[in-house]
Amino acid sequence: MEDRMDDQTSLPPASSSLAAQRDPDRNLGSAERLGSAAGGSLLLLWGLRRGGLAGDLASAIAAGLLWRAATGDCPVKRAVAPSPLERRIAREQGWLSAAAATHAIVIDRPRQEIYRFWRDFSNLPRFMRHIVSIDVINDRRSRWTVKAPLGRLVEWIAHVVDDVPGERIAWEAEATADVPNHGQVEFHDAPDSTGTVVTATIAYQPPLGQAGRLLARLSREEPARQMAEDLRELKRYLEAGAAEIPLSPV
Structure with a gap:
């Protein structure tokens, strides 16, 4: 998609x-x-x-x-021109600018299974190449280490702000984060009743504003490209090795 x-x-x-x-x-x-x-x-x-x-x-x-x-x-x-989505998020979050993208993909696995896999945030580095590690602190909070443009590493504590089992997970960085950001993923049964439509949205405030957005694009690290690649990797991972994937209870 x-x-x-x-x-x-x-x-x-x-x-x-x-x-x-x-x-x-x-x-x-x-x-x-x-x-x-x-x-x-x-x-x-x-x-x-x-x-x-x-x-x-x-x-x-x-x-x-x-x-x-x-x-x-x-x-x-x-x-560097912001999309309507980015303008809306920047306005809602009170950010000077936003880099954001939404992408959807159909995965041939049950909705609850994909939800449980994603809900254990320690699984995200398995398919999100820019995430170095996520250490789960408790059911609501986790520490993220992420690769930024130019090879830098950034860290923040994220907390879950919305969790509807089998339907939606949303999280955001705490106020102390150097890079304000948030994300959401939704799960819906595919129209043909086979598989699940996974729709993910990520957004962050570029440290350098519009120049930061351009730098991310030039270094091929813009959100749209990352999200599309990450979801394709998630699809390959779940459909190829679903039997071996440990699913932590929530």
């Missing part, structure tokens, strides 16, 4: 042109495109006059600015 992102609509930025609002391939307003055109033209003239390595570099940057002006699309802006 594809990522299921929040479909809530929101008003476009005031700087966006009507054309940019109508065309999803454009994310620049009229003023931004005019600025890129002017800046690109001046930089191109300077580069052609300067010549040499500096001139070539300036001309290459100018070409990018002129392409940006002509198409109305900026890949960098698109990369």
Whole structure:
């Protein structure tokens, strides 16, 4: 299944042109495109006059600015622009920004079995590659050690905030965490009555704001990619070795 992102609509930025609002391939307003055109033209003239390595570099940057002006699309802006889901979570949590994703997958195992496996948080490092370890403190609290971009390790204490056996688990980092975050997973019977639809959502406040979101994307550590890969690994793990999986009672 594809990522299921929040479909809530929101008003476009005031700087966006009507054309940019109508065309999803454009994310620049009229003023931004005019600025890129002017800046690109001046930089191109300077580069052609300067010549040499500096001139070539300036001309290459100018070409990018002129392409940006002509198409109305900026890949960098698109990369750091928050999704509707991320805007909603940042607003609800009082964060400056949020990195978040929702993904769903069908796993050919009973719903209660998958719930029990996930409810024992010490199982999560088996299929979530960015989690180094989770030490369960008690039924509600656990200590997480997670790999961050650039090879850093971060730790926090998480506590369960919602637990409906066989249906839903939600958790969040305690207030002392360096990286505020929360997650939720839901379990539903698949429409054809074979297997379970597992829908997981993760969100955190990037330490560097929008720059942190871009860094995560450039290092291939953005939530959407991680969640999709993790759920595919969970599917392989449970469907291939279900008979050997220890399921802790809850």
